[in-house]
Amino acid sequence: MCINEHGQPIGSALPDWTGACHPGHQGMVGRFACLVSLDPLAHVQELFQAFGRDTSGKIWAYNFIGPFNTVSSLREWAEGASGVQEQPYFPVADQETGKASGIARHWRIQPDHGVIEIGGITFAPSLQRTRIATEAIFLMMWRTMRDLGYRRLEWKCDALNAPSRAVAKRFGFRYEGTFEQAATYEDRNRDTAWYGSLDRDWFPVERGFQSWLAPENVDDDGQQRLKLADLIVLERSVRAQRETAT
Template structure:
């Protein structure tokens, strides 16, 4: 059950009883976002290009503004994960095509918050919203084949591995295999009702 509360940001969704919550990340939070990325830069950057794009206050603000623009156009969203008032990670819809009923979800997390199920809970929240509120039929999860924690999230969410795009992504000078996982709306609803 989602519980909405009014917090530092206008909207917050509790992710459990451990002080974790999900909130939209907005351009006015660029400094906090940059500080968070700096804390986890090496850890986050092992598989995700976000630290390469967010290097100073201007690029931090630009990254958040790009997602504010996507949200305004109904083409994507970005959310932060806060624990006890501290930004520790986030989830997002990299893309969202409501007309086609498709979206691609993603995540990042700083090392201090890993291993607590925060990403799984946060992604579950945004997929619920996308399927039930926006009518999204297919949610994809694209992940480096070397990113085992992110693959584990896909499995915990009941996603199916569609295949591997061999050496399809050039990341920091090396070709990466990208696994594509997905869940369809009927599967998601059935998975949510499973014990």
């Protein structure tokens, strides 16, 4: 906090801030996951088959899009979404097979202020709770913070969406509050829970993800030995101890 010439408290100066870069539709590749620009011709059939395995319809309960009961309805949506340059969607694919089974997007993008959101996450049952899913979100987070220079990354969800709230916490986002009656969808009210991750707090989050994805954290059954949330907490504790020592 600073004080201006009128004696009023104001935000600290950012003399070196020149803004962040727009993510565009550039793809991202990791060890397990691959995110590419949405292409209706390449991805609609794969996504329709993957989404169709959710016979319960649970993946659409808190979603602003879908459900897509026909290939043509999904294609119509994809053709519209793929043409939106300002808020790009990315199919999430298995790096080994190349097949997409989920989507995620960047939106509410404000390069001048350094603020961006990850949202629109719709993962088929086969993708949920996998290393591919976790790494896909990490790739989006890493690119915004390390490559594009954003100061703030946001995660928002329906306040009643317990799985999404748990994922936000697992990924190192901090809960900031709930905006009541923030939106409507399907003739229902939505209270929106806000989560944020700041550039100054990014290093321990990044380290936690890297440790979780490391080969030595995988047991003989192909399962992660240590939990991601625990690794992030550990990295934050190590950083705090170092800062206290100096």
